Amino acid sequence: MSQVVGLDKADRTGETTDPDELVAILERQRQAFLREGPASAAVRRDRIDRLLAMVLDNIDDFVEAMSRDFGTRSRTGMLFAEIMGMLTAFEHTRSHTERWMRPIRPNRLARLYGIRTEIHPSPLGVVGIIGPWNFPLQLVVVPAASAFAAGNRVMIKMSEITAHTAELTRSLAGRYFHQDELAVVTGGPDIGAAFTRLPLDHLFFTGSTGVGRLVQRAAAENLVPVTLELGGKNPIVVGPDADFDRAANRIARARMVNGGQVCVCPDYVFVPASRIEQFTDSLRTELRGMFPSILANDDYTTSVDTANYERVVALIEDARARGASVESLAPAGEELPDPVARKIAPTLIRDVTDDMRIADEEVFGPVLLIKPYTDLADVIDYINARPSPLVAYWFGPDRKDFRKFVDGTRSGGIARNEFAIHMFSENAPFGGVGNSGMGAYHGKTGFDTFSHLRTVAGTDLPFAITGIAAPPFDRRTVQFIDLALRAARWRTGRRVRGRLPRREPTS
Template sequence: MLRRQRRAYLQEGPPSAALRRNRIDRLLAMVLDNIDEYVDALVGDFGTRSRTGVLFAEVMGMLTTIEHTRAHIDRWMRPRNPKPLARLYGIRAQVRPTPLGVVGIIGPWNFPLQLVVVPAAAAFAAGNRVMIKMSEITARTAELTRRLAPDYFDPAELAVVTGGPDIAAAFSELPFDHLFFTGSTRVGRLVQRAAAANLVPVTLELGGKNPVVVSPDADLERAAARIARARLINGGQVCVSPDAVFVPGDRVDAFVAAARIAFHDLMPEIAGNDDYTACVDQANYERVLGLVEDARARGARVEDVVPRGETLPDPDRRKIAPTIVRDVTGDMAIAAEEIFGPVLVVRPYSTLGEVVDALNAGPAPLVAYWYGPGGAGFDDFVRRTRSGGVSRNDFALNMFPEDAPFGGVGDSGMGAYRGKAGFDTFTHYRTVVGTDLPFVITSMAAPPYGAALRRGIDIALRRARRRTHRRLNP
C-alpha cells in the first residue's frame, strides 16, 4: 500500500487545490452517506453508547473543523515571498508549501471515527496521500471504514488497515513521510521508537491526568455541576476529560456534596440508560475498577454514586457508577495513571502556589482546567504551569475555535493539528531561491581567502561586539 501511494504521489506530483478539496469532500461523504451504519457500529463497539451522543461527538464535532480547513486551502497553499531586501540584490525567492508525500494515521478507540477523519482531512488539505490504521478495540467501526473506503477512494489516495497489535506495530515501522498517532502515552513511546528507525517525524496526540482547579472565589455548586457533567462525557473515556479536582481545603466537603447531587441529577438511572456510556471492553472495565480498589485498599475514601435500586458496577454491561475518590496518596496507582473512566479524584489545597507546585512536579497534561473568575490568579496559574491547552469554566473549550491548534506537550504529546496547524503539520515549507546575476554572490565563502575579506570580517565582528555590549549595558 505504501509503495503504491508513494509511486502515485511521485508520478502525479502535488495535487491542485480543487483535488484536495475533492478528497476532503469524498472523505466527508464516506461518513455522511453511511451515517446510520457508523452509528450502529460505534454503539455496538461500546455495547452501550448514546446514538445522539455518537452523532454529536463523533460527527458534528468534526464538521466545523474540516469545513474551516477546506475553506482555507487556497490561501494556505500560496507561496510566501521573502522580504524585499533580497530582491534588491537580484535574488528571487519563495517559500513554497509542499506536501510531505504519504502520511500514516493510527487512530484510537475512544473516538475511532472523528480522530482519524480530522487528521486525514488535514493531510489531504496539505496535498498528501493517507494510510489509516484503525483501532482493533472498536472492530465494527474499523471494519466498516475498511469496507467503505474503496467506494470513495482509489487505494493510492486513501487506504484503511485493520488488525491487532502486530499489525499496528508493523504499521508504525513503515517509512512514512509523517506518522500521526492518537492514544496513550505508553503506546505513543512505542510508536515513536518504531518511527525513529526510519527517521519518520511523528505527531503524538496523547493524554494525561488533566487537572482541574476550583478557585477560592468560584461558584462552588456551578463548578461541581459542570465538572461532574464533563466527567460523564463518553463515560469519562476522553483524552481531555477532567481527572483530578483541586478544591480549597475548607470547601472540599461542600464540593463533594454538590458533585454527588449533580451526578444523581444527571444520571438517575444508569444500568438501563443508553446515555450512560459503558467501558469499551472488559480489559478497560477491569482496569478502572482496579484503580479504584487499589486506592480503597491503601486508605482512600471512595464514594460510588449509585442510583437507588441498582447494583453497580455491572460486569455484564461494563458500567461503573460515577465515583468520587478522596485522600489520594502518591503510592496509589490512581495518583499517576490516567483514569479514563467515570471516576473523579478530589484533592484539597491551601494555596494556589501549592497546586502549581504539585502540577509542575508531574508530567504536563493535555489540558488544564480552571473554574472561577479570570484575573490575576488565573493568569498566574496559566503563566506558571505547563499543559497542551487551558480551559476556563467549561469542558474542552480550548478545542472550540476551529482555527486554533490542538496538541499536547511533554508526556501529553508533541505537535499539533486542527486549523492551520494541521496543514502545517503535514507540509514541508520548501525554500526556493534563484539569481540571474552575472557574478556569484557567495563566492567569498570559497578559497582562496584574501586580506580584504579578513579585514571585512574583523570590522563586522567589532561592530557586532559593540552592538551586543550596548544592549547588555544600556
C-alpha cells in the same frame, strides 16, 4: 447503506493479516504520488469532500457499528461528538486549502538587492494515521482531512478494539477512494506494530502515552517524523472566587462525556479547603441528577471492553485498600460496578496519596479525584512535579490567580470555565507537550504538520553574492570580516555589561 453485523475475529474477511500487504499499499501510494505530482487545490478539496461524504452517507451504519463496539453508547452523544464535531473542521479546512497552498514571500526588502525567496508548502507524500478506540471515527478522518489538504496520500490503521467500526470504515473506503489515495487497514497488534515500522513520510498517532513511546521508537528506525496526540491526568483548579455550584455542574458533565473515556476529560480537581464540602455536595447532587438510573440507561456509556472495565475497577479498589475515601454514586437498587454491562457508577475519591495507582495513572473512566488546597503555589508545584497534562482547567474569573496558574504550569492547553473550550476554534492548534504528546493539528496547524515548508531562492545578478566565501581571500575580505566581528562584539558587550554572573575566584 451496508448492514453492520456481528464480527468475530474469524469473520473479519477484510482484515489485513500480512505485513507485506502494508508495504505494497505504501509503495502503490508513493508511486502514485510521485507520478501525479503535487495535487491541485481542486483535487485536494475533492478528496476532503469524498471523505466527509463517506461519513455522512453512512451515519446510521457508523452509529450502529460504534454501538456494537461499546455495548451502550448514546446515539445523540455519538452524533454530537463523532459526527457534528467534525463538520466545522472539514468546512474550515476545505475552504482555506487554496489559500494555505500559496507560497509565502519573506524578506521582500531583499528583492531590491536582486534576491527572490519563496517558501512553498510541499506535500510530504504518504501519511500514516493510527486511530484510537474512544472516538474511532472522528480521530482518524479529521487528521486525514488535514493530510489531504496538504496534498498527501493517506493510510489509516483503525483500532482493533472497535472492530465493527474499523471493518465498516475499511469496507466503505473502497467505494469513495482508490486505494492509492486512501487505504484503511484493520488488524490486531501485530499489524499495528508493522504499520509503525513502515517508511512513511509522516506518522500521526492518537492513543496512550505508553503506546506512544513504542510508536516513536519504531518510527525512529526509518527517521519517520511523528505527531503524538496522547493524554495524561488533566487537573482542574477551582479558584477561590469561582461560582462553586456552577463549577460543580460543568465539571460533573465534563467528567462523564463518553463515560469519561476522553483524553481531555478532567482527572482530579483542586478545591479551596474551606469550600470543599460545599463543592462535593454540589458535585454529588449534579451526578445523581444526571443519572437516576444507570444499568438501563442508554445514555450511560459503558467501558469499551472488559480489559478497560477491569483496569478502572482495579484503580478504584487499590485506592480504597490504601485508605482513600471512595464514594460510589450508584442509584438505589442498582449493583455497580457491573461486569456484564461493563458499567461503573460515577465515583468520587478523596484522601488520595502518592502510593495509590490512581494518583499517577490516567483513569479514562467515570471517576474524579477531589483534593483540597489553601495556597495556589502548592497546586502549581503539585502539577509541575508530574508529567505535563494535555489540558489544564481553571474555574473562576480571569484575574491575577488565573494568570499565575497559566504562567506557572505547563500543559498542552488551558481551558477556563468550560470543558475542552480550547479546542473550539478551528484556527487554534491542538496538541500536547511532554508526556501528553508532541506536535499539533487542527486548521492551518494541521496543514503545516503534514507539509514541508520548502525554501526556493534565486537571483539574476551578474555577480556572485557569496563569492567572498571562497578562496583566495584578499586583504579587503580579511578587513571586512575583522570589522564586522568587532562591531558585533561591541554591540553584544553593551547589552550584557553588568548582567553576567560573577565568577568565584579559584584557589
